Amino acid sequence: MVILSRKMINPLTVGRLIIYRRILEQLANEGTEHIFSRDIAVLAGASASLVRQDLMKVSSNGTPQNGYSVLELSHAVTKCLGTTKKLPAVLLGAGHIGQAILHYLKSTQPHLEMKAVFEINPSLVGTNLCNVTICDVSTLEEHLRSNPAQVAILALPAAEAQEAADRLVAADVCSILNFTSVRLQVPERVFVENNDIQMSLERGAFYGDEGLI
Amino acid sequence: MVILSRKMINPLTVGRLIIYRRILEQLANEGTEHIFSRDIAVLAGASASLVRQDLMKVSSNGTPQNGYSVLELSHAVTKCLGTTKKLPAVLLGAGHIGQAILHYLKSTQPHLEMKAVFEINPSLVGTNLCNVTICDVSTLEEHLRSNPAQVAILALPAAEAQEAADRLVAADVCSILNFTSVRLQVPERVFVENNDIQMSLERGAFYGDEGLI
DNA sequence: TAGATTGTTAATCGATTAACAATC
């Protein structure tokens, strides 16, 4: 018998639920009390049908008259996404992207708590970044033994990505946020979220090129 | 009659072709002369079948004996992606992400040439960023009239994203790289590449949370 | 030749859309 878990929700749906939550929080701030699936759809760039299907997963209860209660739905989505506690996380790479991500974590509140930043560049080691001390990457395993982290963010040069991933997997990290352009090879149990900024830029350029019919 | 164009290749395939090209360039640098679809698949995180199907679109010609010539295939992919010339682009938002992207454009070579950076924060206006002058966002239209850009990169606060997109669309930008967490509403002719770092972080956190079976 | 791989089509899988009874 398979036990249902949050993990049973696929990444595409999770991505949309995250978008819905953001929209609902925004609406709540503006004082909107109710909303229809059709309107969520417009704001989320999805179809009303898909929105309703996704919301089934959070055991929503809208009414034909008023649609969904913004507050209730917001809570239901948040509960489904299960982000009550903050997960300990580590960042590998304190370059431009690493720094941007760290600032992101400080301003918005994704449910991650950055425990340490690791760098190869020795001139950065020991300095501070957003109140997190930069450690030498050679101390990664040691650090993770005493401070386990479930999530790791990879923001280092492509050439170092796979080796770093191997070490993270060995240290029981179960979710890797991969901001490098390398497709990591990891065991199936490890989740990898690829965010390939370089590819985004190139794809944007591709479709921006109108020079051919 | 519909004229075939590069645009007919869908975003998923384009994304993989970009990955293949990167892999092939890396292999070429290492001196590898031939490669099989199976090996590309491993490096690209795809199946061999899908790799071959994608490569059909670039009119590849591998042989059963040696697979593909790395150099030939690399050129074929590059030709298909059509990235000979650099497209003029503008960046909106000179915050942490904007800066990281700008450094990316300098180090790697996506086929974009950053023409100008626009900011609302007046204290940044007039200063330099990676050799590009930061302009006041109020001069956007004026600038685009004299220096048309096909591609725009959006890296500003969520609250300003839609209005900025509207202005870009009105100024004939045809590809928007959206690094905000807002789903933009644009005419169908405009391509939008969403890269939602905030969502990536939250999804990574979701799947990192092993606390429930 | 024998064997493995390519190029290409057919089958499958999964995600999205459409449909519609139940509901307020």
Add this chain to the structure above:
DNA sequence: TAGATTGTTAATCGATTAACAATC
């Protein structure tokens, strides 16, 4: 009530995988 929307299932669409003849 009449009408629009929800929750949910069925149909469709499209992307990936499987299959296989042709090929070297």
